[in-house]
Amino acid sequence: MPEKSVYSANADLAPIIATSRVRVAEAAPLIRFSLRGGEAAASHAGTAVGVSLPLEPLTSIATDKVAAFWLGPDEWNLVIQDDDARAMFERVETALADTPHSLVDVSDRNRALIISGRKAAWLLNSQVFLDFDEASFPVGMVTRTLFGKAEIMLWRQAEDTFVIEAWRSFMPYVIELLQEASRELEAA
Amino acid sequence: MLLISCPYCGVERPEIEFRHAGEAHIARPAEPSKLTDEEWAEYLYMRTNPKGLMAERWRHTHGCGRFFNAIRDTVSDKFVTVYKMGEAKPDLDQLLVEAAQ
Amino acid sequence: MTHEFRTSAGGRIDRSSPVEFTFDGKSYQGFAGDTLASALLANGVHLVGRSYKYHRPRGIVTAGSEEPNALVGIAREKGQNTPNLRAPQVEIYQGLNAESQNRFPSLSFDIGAVNDLLSPLFVAGFYYKTFMWPRSFWQRVYEPFIRSAAGLGKAPTDPDKDRYANYYAHCDVLVIGSGPAGLAAANAAAQSGARVILCDEQAELGGSLLHDATSMIDGKSAADWASETIKALSENDRVTLLPRTTGFGYYAQNFVALAERVTDHLANPDQSLPRERLWQVRAKEVVIATGAIERPLVFPENDRPGVMMAEAGRIYLNRYGAMAGKRVVIATACDTAYRTAVDLKAAGVDVAVIADLRPEPVGVHVDAARSAGIRVEGACVVTGTKGRLRVKSARLGRIRPDGSVTVMGEEACDSLLMSGGWTPNVSLYSQSRGKVVWDEEAGAYLPGPSVQHERSAGSCHGVYGLHAVLEDGYRAGESAARAVSSAAKRPETPSVSGGEAGAGGTLGALPHDRDPSRVRAFIDFQNDVTAKDVKLAVREGFHSIEHIKRYTTTGMATDQGRLSNMNALSVASKSLEKPIPQVGLTTFRQPYTPVTFGTFATTARGEAFDPVRRTPMHDWAVEKGAEFEDVSLWKRAWYFPRPGESMHEAVARECATVRESVGIFDASTLGKIEVVGPDAAEFLNRVYTNPFLKLGVGRLRYGIMLSEAGFIMDDGVVGRIAEDRFHVTTTTGGAPRVLAHLEDYLQTEWPDLNVWLTSTTEQWAVIAVQGPRARDVIAPLVEGIDLSTESMPHMSVREGRICGVPTRLFRMSFTGEAGYEINVPASRGREVWDAVWKNVEAAGGAPYGTETMHVLRAEKGYIIVGQETDGTVVPNDVGMDWAVGKKKADFIGIRSLTRPDIVAAGRKQLVGVLTKDPKVILEEGAQITAEASPALKTPALGHVTSSYYSSALGRSMALAMIADGRDRIGDTIYVPTAEGVVVVEIVSPVFYDAEGGKLVA
């Protein structure tokens, strides 16, 4: 991993793919909140979690403890490293008390994979139709899209590091296809 | 696979990120119970189905999730323009003139 | 015999690496770098196939993917045959086994050749004429005959063991074809800084440069110049070079599909490699550089093995060191065949004569042949060939000024090379939806205006001659790059010597002096279509080229008629007495050449065809031996058979256990939506038929959702978690549809409402515990919730903890027994399940699956959306008028509930039905009639929607939708079945605990 991130590989699990050119690891558990509402809600929520939420389409703001992803004009995915989900939820709710919004704890809805290495974009392009040229998909860009037939959230954390989030029941499908595509990297 | 531009995301994406959602600018009557059977049938079922430019609703289902409107040419399958929900329908005649230029 | 027809030196083969292979079981030797076709030719083998209809012996005609005859099947393993591979595209490897097609029992003796003698029966439209009557013959006689006699190749018999990959690619400039035009275009685009993909269907990039033995570019041989250019491109990391990759489909908005053959050429492919890869390319700009295709000459017996295209003869000679023959006759109407003659002569082949249709051939190519000492005859035409399995001689005729032909004599030869001129390969342009335009001067259809962001380069749009083609390629590459970035530049066109354009060409059938009724001149070799067939089709009234194509099957070969179309068109045009542009050209469609199913499917097969969704408790159910059923993408535990139990026995036991003690059920797949915001209650009030404004916090309500047309679209239980927060459940299969429906109204009809929807289906694992002992079982595990009925009545929800895990605990029932649905975060689902199961087991309970759930709810008369309803059912039809808020001014679908046909009598209504014989279980979907044996065409009264054996009733029971059913309760009606009529009685749909006392206990 080139830099510190809210996403870290789950140390209890073996890497899913470990080759010299690409590595795929499951991320350690995280708190995830789906925030819906207007810019005021975004502003107050940002104060509560410690980053200012991105308002530009398809952008993100991340520290090593919190990442905020723009998913729609009134939708953000907040990903937080913290031990107490309930306390964090209450903190954001309190900050939003007088602002119309929806805050939903979806920590367990998703699983996340960290895909890194020189062939990371190549591996993703086996099932993702997006153009990962830096001009089209710069570092920091985030989007919902499709991985084969599964919906995912895809974030470019660094030039050669991507994060995929998917609903948990879709993750085995995503992993199977990543492994399938990576097989030829082992070829002589 | 067509590329469709989402007015909320500001990018073009392949059509499988999107879902078609029928003709645009057909507002649900404010008080359906006051409508005659004929008026209600008109709202429910009657659509223009033009050959040429048509205003349609699309949803960026596997993207930002927003519904938006699009003007699509039903002959060439080309998207002429897209605009956000709530924005006025463009003047189709004007669009035709622009397209011809 | 080995390499008898191999030149002594030269070519791009590796003579130090011999390769053994078999063709139809016979062993041959070739060299690394050979194709199957070149290796066979080097061994003197021309006969490679039998034709489709007449089973005539056929030889290799071309050196490319347009090959009509040399189709082979290759199976690396039994059952894994790939049919219809074109031998000029098959690269040989050590141990390759190739089989010819369309022959029985062998190539040199084919029983089907009797068709050739019966050829008058097989004229144009022979399917339509021969296999028309009687209709009953189709299944038993005609179809098996056509399949066995006329099929192209053998389909594989086993599932494909190979793996296929997919890759989505983006580029600024996609160049299809890597001959001089394509290389130049890729070079110009790459030098402009563009991201370039260059693909070519051949094993080696370079196209015609690889067999041009005489031209020089910048003082280098054409092949060396190609190598250097390719090397420079390969060192540019913005360039992707794809040999063995066919651009087969040009779709909308420059979406181009390529098929890459990754391992077919390898003797022992690395198992980690996919066999083929589908490239789905989105190109900003496309350069089509697919070259031109040489046209066959249409003369009598032009299909004899040994008759080959002149350029193919040159390719085999110069690129592979394989000679088409030792004594060759060249028949042409075009200068380019002279190059072949000169090269053959230089290699020591005896060129008997160049028979040129043109009265006085002139020009540099002709001069070169003459000065090489080759005999050239003008106004000379081939009027026939002889030889059984290979051409032995060519019959020549003199064309007189009046067009008639006189006999010149016979010329012995073992190969006849022909050229009718060149047809620009406009397939991909045509696929891009461009309209081709007839060019009188070129005598060809050329690409018209671009419809997409593409341009053609080189001979595929009628530019010939090496210098002109290179210049055109640079121009195209530069213009493509310029459309993407302003930094475009055009490299200097190199100096070229040789490679001059060749003039000439002809279309259609050639004149001859033979009896027209006795000779056949083939237009489409693969489909056995002759000039006569096309003329006959016109006489029989087929005047559109699209109809002629389908009636005669001309142009329906694996090359889509690239070889045959123009000759067919010319013959049709003469017969119709209309100029060619008025006859038109058939449309070229995707795919350009056959593509394997594996390449289209890529990874979407087997387990990975669709995502398979499993719940957090799935593994537990597997361990317990559950059978599963598919519900949308989910695997759901269907029932849990104990050793030796049938499904019926298992379900009866599970039902009894729930009714008598307690059962545990995985309800995690139910759709869940968190509806949050100040206007949440108002929103739900508008989307459900039930009133929701006054639902108290901590209470649950069953809700029905209608479409605007009034029909039930989904149902579920809604819990109010807080004033502004609801936990909505949907059916398993309906979850995405319901969310989309709600988003639709929220975003487009009521954007003023402050409420938002979040799918929480996978946030929660849901454990249903149902039965009289449900509370006893969970009570020891629950903290912070008073489970007493007074404190937590039926249809209520509480938040607290279970096994230390935060929970939303629902008290609700879909079984008719008291019960709970325990929602816990998905990652904790399994541990909570295990703890609850321990208590359930201790209480004598059991796990149950979806089948038991269905039976239990049916005993209570609860509907399942999609089973009792079918998209035409309103709440009143299923006895649920009680769920429709009578005082509500509006909700989705409200107006439709008063439409005349909805309130009219005679609608089908939900009822129960009991068979007279309690052992008989009706079939779901069975029709119900008023009489035991109704007259034909009597409409059914209704149909059975759910039918089970009920252990609670000790007999069978069913739910049904029956016209005016509620008024017919007590009536006896009938269910006709294949085994006879079943007598049934209509009863109330609630079979069990009609008072509902068990729910509130």
Ligand SMILES: [Zn+2]
């Ligand atoms: Zn969007």
